[in-house]
Amino acid sequence: MVTENYKSLLESPDRDIALSKVRNIGIMAHIDAGKTNCTERILLYTGVNYKVGEVHDGTATMDWMEQEQERGITITSAATTCFWNKHRINIIDTPGHVDFTAEVERSLRVLDGAVGVFCAVAGVQPQSETVWRQANKYNVPVVAFVNKMDRIGSDYFRVINDIKETLKVNAVAVQVPMGEEEDFVGVIDVITRKAFFFEGEHGTEVITKEIPDEYKEKVEEVYHHLLEAVSEINEEVAEIYLNDEEPDADTLIAAIRSSVLKAELVPVLCGTAFKNKGVQPLLDAVLNYLPSPVDLETISGMDPKSNKEITWPVSDNEELSALAFKIMTDPFVGRLIYFRLYSGTLKKGQTIYNPR
Structure with a gap:
């Protein structure tokens, strides 16, 4: 566990947002x-975009290449930044097509965490397995999002x-999802015992309500299954559970x-990005469950002088270390x-050493 004292040593006085409040996903x-549709809703809800870009009509922000817009798929990894709840x-929106697996691997190498998006009808598909293996290779923690809950056959x-x-x-x-297929209306958080409905244009208004009576039994079932799973790997929760008590929401999270x-x-969440339901709770899950750079504590690499492996802290106050993971050409600024x-x-005008 990273201590507060350790965290304080990491921060540069010039940093606007603490490293502990950064997520690289x-x-x-x-x-x-529905991966890019999910990303487009994230950009809308966090205020990066004022309107939704759609994959099917070629207006998705993250699909910037002409070939991507024509085919409705992501070919290269696109990067962007947004802000949510002071984080x-x-x-990085990665390609989903098997032909661009190398592009995915380059991106996963530099991530702290990831969101794995699954179709609520098709479930785990071949490329899902490939990218999951790559995430495991680079020790990338993952939360799962079951998308397209509005589709016929979703489960x-x-x-x-x-x-x-x-x-x-x-x-x-x-x-727990509320409704299914075309009757899908929202989600229930089993930890906080709250139901979330999404209203307004593009679902920007999140309405929090008590759990509808018809879902209470299912919520309790799912909650206790979650509690059992966590108690098997966490001593604090196990002790509370064995005493026939329930941990508070903060402890369980x-x-x-x-x-x-x-x-x-x-942890697995659900929604339908295209129908604007369930994405805001997913953003909360990214903050709650995925790591910040601080959680890495140390990084390993090769010393270019001695050619030996060394380890150093993840800190603003250490020497510069970075990995270039993507090169692209912009028509206005060049490479x-x-x-x-x-x-x-890293500052504007600074000269850096490339050991390769």
């Missing part, structure tokens, strides 16, 4: 699971079982977060290089 999925979220709990059996992970529901960072648990900064600071 990727959105990964099989093609057509900074840096997002949230079947997809969760599919994730468990196919990907061999401890996937556990933290939400902290326990889930700890388990996610250790790759012991995958752009995207960096993941691991330590130190």
Whole structure:
């Protein structure tokens, strides 16, 4: 666990947002699971965009290439930044097509966490397995989002079982859907016992209500299943559970977060990005469960002088260390290089050393 004293040593006085409030995440999925639609809603709800870009009509912000707009798929990894509840979220929207797997792997290498998007009808698909293996390779913690809950044949709990059996992970529901297929109207958070409905244009207004009576029994069932799963891997929750008590929401969320960072648990949420339902709670889950750069504590690499592996703190006050993960050409500014900064600071006009 990272201490507050340790955190204070990491921060530069020039930093506007503390490292502990930064999330570097990727959105990964099989093609057509709704990954880019999900990202577009995130950009709308966080105020980056004032209108929704749609994949089907070629206006998605993250699909900037002409070929992407023509085909309605993501080919290259696109990066953007947004802000939610006083946190900074840096997002990389990765390709879902199997032909662009190398592009996905380059992106996953620089992420702290990821959102795995699954189709509520198709469940785990071939590219879902590929990107999940890549996330495991680079120790990237993941939360899952079952998208397209409005589609005919959608089944949230079947997809969760599919994730468990196919990907061999401890996937556990933290939400219960209200309605199914065309009658899907919102989600229930089983931890806070609150129901969320999404109203207004593009679902920008989140209405919080008490759980409707017809869902109370299912919510209790899912909650106790979650509690059992967490108590098996968290001593604090286990002690509370064995005493026939319930942990408060903050304790349970902290326990889930700890388990996610250790790759012991995958919390699963649901919604329909295209119909503007369930994305705001997903943003909350990104903040609650996925790691900040502070959670890395140290980074390893090769010393260019001695050619030996060394380890150093993830800190603004260390020497500059970064990894270039994407190069693109902009018609206005020329060549752009995207960096993941691991330590130190990078300023305009600064000369940096490339050891390769």
